[in-house]
Amino acid sequence: MYIPTYSDVEAAHARIMPYIHRTPVLTSSFLNALTGAELYFKCENFQKAGAFKARGASNAVFGLTDTEAARGVATHSSGNHGLCLSYAAGRRGIPCTVVMPRTAPQAKKDAVKGYGGRVVECEPSTSSREAVFAKVVAETGAEFVHPYNDHRVIAGQGTCSRELNEQVPGLEAVVAPIGGGGMISGTCLTLSTVAPGVKIYAAEPKQADDAARSFRAGHIIADDAPETVADGLKVPLKELTWQFVQKHVTDILTAEEDEIIEAMKLIWKRMKIVMEPSSAVPLATILKNPEIFRGKRVGVIITGGNVDLDKLPWM
Amino acid sequence: MYIPTYSDVEAAHARIMPYIHRTPVLTSSFLNALTGAELYFKCENFQKAGAFKARGASNAVFGLTDTEAARGVATHSSGNHGLCLSYAAGRRGIPCTVVMPRTAPQAKKDAVKGYGGRVVECEPSTSSREAVFAKVVAETGAEFVHPYNDHRVIAGQGTCSRELNEQVPGLEAVVAPIGGGGMISGTCLTLSTVAPGVKIYAAEPKQADDAARSFRAGHIIADDAPETVADGLKVPLKELTWQFVQKHVTDILTAEEDEIIEAMKLIWKRMKIVMEPSSAVPLATILKNPEIFRGKRVGVIITGGNVDLDKLPWM
Numbered sequence: 001m002y003i004p005t006y007s008d009v010e011a012a013h014a015r016i017m018p019y020i021h022r023t024p025v026l027t028s029s030f031l032n033a034l035t036g037a038e039l040y041f042k043c044e045n046f047q048k049a050g051a052f053k054a055r056g057a058s059n060a061v062f063g064l065t066d067t068e069a070a071r072g073v074a075t076h077s078s079g080n081h082g083l084c085l086s087y088a089a090g091r092r093g094i095p096c097t098v099v100m101p102r103t104a105p106q107a108k109k110d111a112v113k114g115y116g117g118r119v120v121e122c123e124p125s126t127s128s129r130e131a132v133f134a135k136v137v138a139e140t141g142a143e144f145v146h147p148y149n150d151h152r153v154i155a156g157q158g159t160c161s162r163e164l165n166e167q168v169p170g171l172e173a174v175v176a177p178i179g180g181g182g183m184i185s186g187t188c189l190t191l192s193t194v195a196p197g198v199k200i201y202a203a204e205p206k207q208a209d210d211a212a213r214s215f216r217a218g219h220i221i222a223d224d225a226p227e228t229v230a231d232g233l234k235v236p237l238k239e240l241t242w243q244f245v246q247k248h249v250t251d252i253l254t255a256e257e258d259e260i261i262e263a264m265k266l267i268w269k270r271m272k273i274v275m276e277p278s279s280a281v282p283l284a285t286i287l288k289n290p291e292i293f294r295g296k297r298v299g300v301i302i303t304g305g306n307v308d309l310d311k312l313p314w315m
Numbered sequence: 316m317y318i319p320t321y322s323d324v325e326a327a328h329a330r331i332m333p334y335i336h337r338t339p340v341l342t343s344s345f346l347n348a349l350t351g352a353e354l355y356f357k358c359e360n361f362q363k364a365g366a367f368k369a370r371g372a373s374n375a376v377f378g379l380t381d382t383e384a385a386r387g388v389a390t391h392s393s394g395n396h397g398l399c400l401s402y403a404a405g406r407r408g409i410p411c412t413v414v415m416p417r418t419a420p421q422a423k424k425d426a427v428k429g430y431g432g433r434v435v436e437c438e439p440s441t442s443s444r445e446a447v448f449a450k451v452v453a454e455t456g457a458e459f460v461h462p463y464n465d466h467r468v469i470a471g472q473g474t475c476s477r478e479l480n481e482q483v484p485g486l487e488a489v490v491a492p493i494g495g496g497g498m499i500s501g502t503c504l505t506l507s508t509v510a511p512g513v514k515i516y517a518a519e520p521k522q523a524d525d526a527a528r529s530f531r532a533g534h535i536i537a538d539d540a541p542e543t544v545a546d547g548l549k550v551p552l553k554e555l556t557w558q559f560v561q562k563h564v565t566d567i568l569t570a571e572e573d574e575i576i577e578a579m580k581l582i583w584k585r586m587k588i589v590m591e592p593s594s595a596v597p598l599a600t601i602l603k604n605p606e607i608f609r610g611k612r613v614g615v616i617i618t619g620g621n622v623d624l625d626k627l628p629w630m
Binding site (some may be wrong): 005024026045269273275305309310312314 | 339341360361366579584587589590620627629630
């Protein structure tokens, strides 16, 4: 297992720069007054394809040799990674296949196709997904890009906190959502080198708190299909992301479903930005643990903005 | 009737700079591809108090002498102007009274109070509003700041296109919503001096198209209580704003209700920003009249972001 280093993040940044946005950092005097902290929101909802995952996906796609690239890339994901891999492949002009359960929302399938990707449907079970995915790879020879347990992906995600650290001097803490741990691992990778004094908090839905329990137990605990409104955060840690979580994360904080929805609405209302439920988990945990953050300069990663406007969680 | 000049805009900008944001200009490669134009969205939804009206209100409030200011300011508005006047008065630390119909949403009353303003309720009729407002002014001696038919307000709104013109070199057209005409008048005032070649289009809901009909008739036509989802655009032109519309506007374009809602949803979905139905009217008219804008560099004013998240127009 290759564990990426900060020089991989630097190489990734140089490689993906033409294909990603250096996203803005927004502040809200209302939310600062409410929390007693100075919050700096890194807005990856404005990222290409609407999510930070465009970074890792672009790094994987543009790091391939021409021969590898010609065979295309493939993944299984009904979320932002599938979309972002399709975006990156489209920019390089190579094929991309995304295996998705046939029960996934049509809008998600259309979004992948909108960037030029091919959707192959499987049954909504792990065994079907694995069988269908193996067939796709056997037929195409495509390069598998895992949503997070991949050193190229983690190095790409690490470019986000690299920008944040340049944009906000003197950061004291960063809070990012944790699902599979790709964003948190990239954050750990970068900050442990460029700003080792910054405390890194992972934020997780209480209803899908496998990472928090893993963190306390000292080994990976994976839940079977947890349910949460923060649907980007249902997946478990894997061996590569676990390395970073175990070594560099200060703590994993959790929030209840209603607290996540409340925080999401607060951000939409006061900051006027559209972002996903998963991206609201950090603010929910900050509001719940004010003593940790009061008086501090805190980076908050808004991970994505791909939300179904017809099915908002407060509707 | 004093007609403000560009030097009033310059003075306003220097005066209000500490109290307003220089809002960002956002672009969307998706919307550029869709329209064939280069669209530059000036995001006043990120403005203080969530709307461009913070500019005009701040200019009026901070232009008062100390003696005048001590008596406070007052207006009648159940929309963004009341909120923004309350914001500006709060920053100066002077009283602000907003007369609102008792039937106005509680959230709007609370928002005014949230900035320290006082809400005085009237019956939902013009006669009641005028009687109650006269009483407020008689009792307090407060300075009346009209939502748009006021040279201080128009000069303040003119700072928005002054920034836009600095942020986007080589603009060929600007599209802004038109209700009472405050934003459009400020736009005309600034651009006719600093960039006289830029064409100025006003965008109006077809169901409240009194400005478009006024423009063609050559005199003000005021409708009685038109109904539109773009609720910031129901009010009629007045003599001061009419001067600017008549003299400097290239054309007034209209859009149907469903086109406005569709454009609003498109902006939320692709640009990840929260903005009001009124702010979607410009994009709706651009999508409807592609031949006017194709191949051009077009500024689009997103006027505000104060929307009721529990009552979105597509719910």
